[in-house]
Amino acid sequence: MDTGLLILRLVIGLLFAGHGIQKISHRLGGDGIEGGAAEFRADGFRGGRLTAAAAGLGQIGAGLLLIAGALIPLAATIAAGVMTVAITVKWRNGLWVQHNGYEYPLILLILPAVLALTGPGRWSVDQTWGLLPWAPWWSAAAVGLGLASGLMTRAILARPSLDPEP
Numbered sequence: 001m002d003t004g005l006l007i008l009r010l011v012i013g014l015l016f017a018g019h020g021i022q023k024i025s026h027r028l029g030g031d032g033i034e035g036g037a038a039e040f041r042a043d044g045f046r047g048g049r050l051t052a053a054a055a056g057l058g059q060i061g062a063g064l065l066l067i068a069g070a071l072i073p074l075a076a077t078i079a080a081g082v083m084t085v086a087i088t089v090k091w092r093n094g095l096w097v098q099h100n101g102y103e104y105p106l107i108l109l110i111l112p113a114v115l116a117l118t119g120p121g122r123w124s125v126d127q128t129w130g131l132l133p134w135a136p137w138w139s140a141a142a143v144g145l146g147l148a149s150g151l152m153t154r155a156i157l158a159r160p161s162l163d164p165e166p
Contacts, residue, residue: 001121004121005069005115005118005120005123005124006069006121006123008111008115009067009115009120009121012063012066012108012111012112012115013062013064013065013067013068014063014067015063015108016059016060016062016066016079016108016112017060017062017063017067020055020058020061020062020063021060022036022056023036023039023052023056023059024036024052024056024057033049033053034049036049036053036055036056037049043089044089044158044159045158045159046157046158055082055085058078058081059078061075062075062078062079066079066112066115068124068125069121069125069126069127070124070125071126072112072115072116072119072120072126072134073116073139073142074142075112075115075116076112076113076115076116076139076142077143077145077146077149079108079112079146080112080113080142080145080146080147080149080150081147081149081150081153082150083105083106083108083109084109084146084147084150084151084153084154085150085153085154086102086105086108087105087106087109087150088150088151088154090102090105109146113139113143113146116134116139116142116143117136119133120132
C-alpha cells in the first residue's frame with residue numbers, strides 16, 4: 001500500500017506542480033505569466049497577473065507538498081481550492097474533457113482529498129515528522145475549506161457580465 005501511495009503522490013504532485021509552472025512561466029509549454037493572465041481574463045476573472053501568479057504558485061506549492069508527503073491536509077486544501085475554481089469555469093461544458101469539461105480538474109481535486117483521508121503512507125515527510133494519523137475530521141475540514149475557498153475566489157474575482165440583460 002505504501003508503494004501505491006508514493007506513486008500516487010509523485011504523479012499527482014508532479015502534474016500539479018507542472019501545471020502551476022506552465023501558468024507562470026514559459027517552461028513545460030507554458031505561455032508565461034501574461035498567458036496565464038489572459039487565460040483567467042478569458043475565463044471571466046479579474047486580477048490578471050496577480051490571479052495567475054496566485055493560482056500558479058498555489059499549484060506548485062500543493063504539488064511539492066504532495067511529492068514530499070508533507071502537510072497533506074494543507075496540500076489537499078490548496079488543491080481543492082484551485083480545482084474548484086477550474087470546475088466552475090468548465091462546468092457549463094459538462095463532465096467530459098473531450099468537450100473541455102471538468103473531468104480532469106475533478107480528478108485533481110479528488111485524489112489529494114483521498115490522500116488527506118488515507119494519509120500519505122510510510123514514505124512521507126508527515127510520517128517522518130510523526131504527524132500521522134490525522135483525525136478524520138481534520139482532513140474533511142481541510143478539504144471543505146478548500147472547496148469553500150475556491151467558490152469564494154470565483155465569486156470575488158468574477159468579472160460582471162458585459163452582456164445586457166435579456
